[in-house]
Amino acid sequence: MNKYLIIIIICLNCISAQVNGNAKTKLQSLLLPGWGQHSLGESKRASDYFIREAAIWLIFVGSKKSADWYESDYTAFAELHANVDMAEKNYLFAVNVGHYNSLDDYKDTKERQRSVNDYKEGKGYDWQWDNSTNRIKYDNMRIKSVTLDKYAKFSIGGLILHRMVSFFDMIYLERINSRISIEPQLYPDSNSMSINFTLKL
Numbered sequence: 001m002n003k004y005l006i007i008i009i010i011c012l013n014c015i016s017a018q019v020n021g022n023a024k025t026k027l028q029s030l031l032l033p034g035w036g037q038h039s040l041g042e043s044k045r046a047s048d049y050f051i052r053e054a055a056i057w058l059i060f061v062g063s064k065k066s067a068d069w070y071e072s073d074y075t076a077f078a079e080l081h082a083n084v085d086m087a088e089k090n091y092l093f094a095v096n097v098g099h100y101n102s103l104d105d106y107k108d109t110k111e112r113q114r115s116v117n118d119y120k121e122g123k124g125y126d127w128q129w130d131n132s133t134n135r136i137k138y139d140n141m142r143i144k145s146v147t148l149d150k151y152a153k154f155s156i157g158g159l160i161l162h163r164m165v166s167f168f169d170m171i172y173l174e175r176i177n178s179r180i181s182i183e184p185q186l187y188p189d190s191n192s193m194s195i196n197f198t199l200k201l
Contacts, residue, residue, distance in 0.1 A: 026170050033166035040173055049166055056162060060155035063148045070145035074138050081134040084127035092118075093125070098139030102128045 029036030034049025075086045078097055086094070096119075100106040103119060103126050110116070119125035129135040 025174075026167060029166040029170045030163050033162050036166065036170045037173065040170075042173065045169070045173075049162075053159075053162060056155050056158045060152050060159070063151035063155060067145045067148035067152060070141050070148065074141035074145060077134070077138050077141065078127070081131075081138070082127040082129045085124045089125075094142055097127050098135060098142050101132060101135060 025036035025039045027036075028039060032050075033053050034046040037049060038046035074094075078084050078086055078094075082097060084097060086097075096106055100109065106119070
């Protein structure tokens with residue numbers, strides 16, 4: 001979460017540094033990448049941004065929904081095959097359920113490691129898998145849920161990064177559009193005319 005906050009702060013600093021120029025199109029490019037480009041008449045460029053934005057949103061929604069489905073599935077699977085109450089348990093408990101066949105196995109391992117046993121019998125932490133195959137199947141579902149949730153988090157970073165790219169692209173477009181200026185000047189007294197050609201680098 002901290003890295004996303006840093007990215008947002010950088011974006012806000014960029015906005016404040018670019019208050020000159022067309023602030024409206026820059027704001028549009030931050031709200032929806034491609035919108036500002038479309039406002040400048042860059043239809044092809046805008047279309048590319050719209051397609052990428054839609055793709056990132058699809059990855060986010062699809063990954064998040066799939067992660068939730070897998071979480072629901074592995075929770076129900078554990079309750080059915082390990083006779084465990086998964087309600088209001090933290091994620092570490094879910095990990096341990098997938099690594100040990102029973103609470104007794106978990107306690108034995110902790111004793112050998114001289115570590116503290118976090119769970120007590122009769123407190124809703126008991127579990128006993130009917131077989132190791134189902135335990136492994138449960139653990140695979142749990143890992144898939146976590147992996148998909150990471151994809152969803154990465155896609156949030158992608159959405160932020162896409163807006164930054166769109167924002168800087170707007171700055172680039174505005175600068176190249178205003179780089180060249182031609183100003184004719186007439187001098188009636190001398191019956192002459194000059195053309196001032198300016199190239200801004």
